[in-house]
Amino acid sequence: MYAEEFDDYEYETDVYEPTGDPRLDAENERYTGYGSAPQYAQYSMPDVIKKFIIYFREMVNSGKLYEIQNVYENTFPKLTEEHFKSSPWPDADEVSPLVDDDLPFLILYKELYYRHIYARIQGGPTIEQRFESYYNYCQLFNHILSAKSPVVLELPHQWLWEIIDEFVYQFQSFALFRCSLHKKSAEELEFIRINPTLWNIHSVLNVLYSLVDKSNINQQLEAYAKGEDPDTVAGEFGRRPLYKMLGYFSLVGLLRLHSLLGDFYQAVKVLENMELNKKTLYSRVPACQISTYYYVGFAYLMMRRYADAIRTFSHILLYVQRTKPLYQAKTYQNDQINKQTEKMYVLLSVSLVLHPQRIDESLQAILREKPHAERIMRMQKGELQEFENAFAFASPKFLSPVPPPVEAPPADHRREPFQQLAKVFMDEVQQQLTLPTIRSYLRLYTTMPVAKMAAFLEMPETEFRTHLLCFKHKMKNVVWTKGTSGLDGELQSGSEVDFYIDGGMIHIADTKVARRYGDYFIRQIHKFEEINRVLKTQKV
Amino acid sequence: MAEKMRTEIASMLQGIERYNPDNLQKLERYVEMQAQENIYDLEANLSVLRLYQFGPNFYRSNIVNLILLKAMTNLPHTDFLLCKCLLTQDRLEEPEVSRVMVLADLLETCKFKQFWEELAKCGDLIITVQGFEDAIRKFVVHVVNITYQTIEVPVLKELLGNVNDQVLKQWVGKCSWKDLGNGRIFITSQEDLVKTKNITEKIEFENVAGIMAHCI
Numbered sequence: 001m002y003a004e005e006f007d008d009y010e011y012e013t014d015v016y017e018p019t020g021d022p023r024l025d026a027e028n029e030r031y032t033g034y035g036s037a038p039q040y041a042q043y044s045m046p047d048v049i050k051k052f053i054i055y056f057r058e059m060v061n062s063g064k065l066y067e068i069q070n071v072y073e074n075t076f077p078k079l080t081e082e083h084f085k086s087s088p089w090p091d092a093d094e095v096s097p098l099v100d101d102d103l104p105f106l107i108l109y110k111e112l113y114y115r116h117i118y119a120r121i122q123g124g125p126t127i128e129q130r131f132e133s134y135y136n137y138c139q140l141f142n143h144i145l146s147a148k149s150p151v152v153l154e155l156p157h158q159w160l161w162e163i164i165d166e167f168v169y170q171f172q173s174f175a176l177f178r179c180s181l182h183k184k185s186a187e188e189l190e191f192i193r194i195n196p197t198l199w200n201i202h203s204v205l206n207v208l209y210s211l212v213d214k215s216n217i218n219q220q221l222e223a224y225a226k227g228e229d230p231d232t233v234a235g236e237f238g239r240r241p242l243y244k245m246l247g248y249f250s251l252v253g254l255l256r257l258h259s260l261l262g263d264f265y266q267a268v269k270v271l272e273n274m275e276l277n278k279k280t281l282y283s284r285v286p287a288c289q290i291s292t293y294y295y296v297g298f299a300y301l302m303m304r305r306y307a308d309a310i311r312t313f314s315h316i317l318l319y320v321q322r323t324k325p326l327y328q329a330k331t332y333q334n335d336q337i338n339k340q341t342e343k344m345y346v347l348l349s350v351s352l353v354l355h356p357q358r359i360d361e362s363l364q365a366i367l368r369e370k371p372h373a374e375r376i377m378r379m380q381k382g383e384l385q386e387f388e389n390a391f392a393f394a395s396p397k398f399l400s401p402v403p404p405p406v407e408a409p410p411a412d413h414r415r416e417p418f419q420q421l422a423k424v425f426m427d428e429v430q431q432q433l434t435l436p437t438i439r440s441y442l443r444l445y446t447t448m449p450v451a452k453m454a455a456f457l458e459m460p461e462t463e464f465r466t467h468l469l470c471f472k473h474k475m476k477n478v479v480w481t482k483g484t485s486g487l488d489g490e491l492q493s494g495s496e497v498d499f500y501i502d503g504g505m506i507h508i509a510d511t512k513v514a515r516r517y518g519d520y521f522i523r524q525i526h527k528f529e530e531i532n533r534v535l536k537t538q539k540v
Numbered sequence: 541m542a543e544k545m546r547t548e549i550a551s552m553l554q555g556i557e558r559y560n561p562d563n564l565q566k567l568e569r570y571v572e573m574q575a576q577e578n579i580y581d582l583e584a585n586l587s588v589l590r591l592y593q594f595g596p597n598f599y600r601s602n603i604v605n606l607i608l609l610k611a612m613t614n615l616p617h618t619d620f621l622l623c624k625c626l627l628t629q630d631r632l633e634e635p636e637v638s639r640v641m642v643l644a645d646l647l648e649t650c651k652f653k654q655f656w657e658e659l660a661k662c663g664d665l666i667i668t669v670q671g672f673e674d675a676i677r678k679f680v681v682h683v684v685n686i687t688y689q690t691i692e693v694p695v696l697k698e699l700l701g702n703v704n705d706q707v708l709k710q711w712v713g714k715c716s717w718k719d720l721g722n723g724r725i726f727i728t729s730q731e732d733l734v735k736t737k738n739i740t741e742k743i744e745f746e747n748v749a750g751i752m753a754h755c756i
Contacts, residue, residue, distance in 0.1 A: 209556040262625040468649035500730035502689040518743040
């Protein structure tokens, strides 16, 4: 399962290489030939697509949000499935005459067009397409940001979220693509050389910070947290849902970007006005919710704030559990949600091994099941490989903000940022490696002389005392208590097994949990009722 | 002075400005100032590391060393980890930095005896960081405070870096510990802090009211 994950790197960064199969090659040629329109000339657009595009534009310009949402979430994916399963949508040049060269619409169309190529076209986008898509995002954001008065455009939240999310994703994809120098042709290297600003980290940060500023989203969130009306501080632009939501999603985009670059402090800091511990009216997009908690939880884990990581993951995993039926349908969004959920179960397991504590019964039940239970057991036994695997599987795809120079040896540099952060994490694990063993011994007693327990563990007393100090130090973490900023908190010890030393004697305090019957019965009653209801509807 | 600088730097680092390399010189001077005047600003220091990350040509290892040593003085907080995440593998392996890494690892695993021994070997490494040793002692005090109710004098002396009776007395006073006179020092009463917890199930009426209503 882990091996498969790594193939993702391949998948995202593969460039077109001749396959040797003439038919396939011809097909590939078609994609790489982007920009030279004549190749598309013979292709004639089906009427249904023509009609759709005209209707789509009409809806976008009409501002009928519900209809736009329907087109975006249902019709477009449906037509993609039927007509463009593995080929690109018609080129913008062909679409242009149908929509009276409506530039703003064409930019939005191209946003979908390239996103589709990234997601569905085998071999991924060519370097030209990456460039074109980047340029299209620049146009889109310029259009929105440099307008003197707010642009008249309303898009569904889901779409706005996906614009920001995709923007960061394509940056990530390019950064990885850029790092695999060993697979680049001379032409590609030349292209990179003459386009140094292409998907440059500063431009990406600039876009996101500009959207945050333009929308006054931080001021709005602050007012909102205080129970005041955000509109009073939103300003002319920020009052518009388009700007407000782009600003909001940009904060999440920054959270992700900072995490990918290893700056976990800044990652959590950008959300300092967002109330993560309450339900906010801003977040109606499940994918955004889930992504937010994934990255925040991960940042906490890296900062050794385990109790906070556990709270964060638990919160969102319970939310996913409750809303699960929504993600059953096979769509690309749900794929991502399910994948991220799976990763969070692994991260939750890691956090719990490092910092055992009680969690919600229904999540505990899942962790008692197969792949999780075994993984947890191996980590508890101190198998470093298992920690490493878990980290490799569940961590974000870390990036280097500065790609290797074009002249660098044609090697594969993609894994370097990952290895760097994996090392930081594993150093931490290594420092804590003896703690589970010590914990399991402590658990057996209420008092025990230091010397005696050292003998049980077959180590010199001085060494054992050091481990005991380390236990106390590592189990005392900063934990969030109040306020909107996720960085704030106070040092707390949330460990299930705790102790103190009085002279030569260890005094141990354990947490004893009585079995919970109530939950069990309530669940059974619900199940029984459900069965009853189903039975009643059956006709014999 | 320090406060003024802190506010000035904070306002300089708003939004995208945080990534402006033109600020670097000023930030580096601020790092040096922190070391000389025994003040500390994690956020500013992280943005220095971030600028080095974005522009490897600007990298200055002596500044990075200062940042790491300052991060160490803020234990038990995990500043050091945050800094480490922003340094590439080959930087971490440079001799100067790797010495600092060894020291941090010893502190994180509470091997205080080895830490003081290792530090003694490091010569002038910490000369430029005002109050470094006492900051580390404060961390030791923190760990002792959460671990011990009473501690043997020799053990405590060793943890604090083989301090003499005079210095030990100062710390005992500063930390409101009490010399029991029997070779032990009373740290704090832990009985109330470290207690066995019994978690029993509480079922509130509201939790089951719905179900009960259904069954009628």
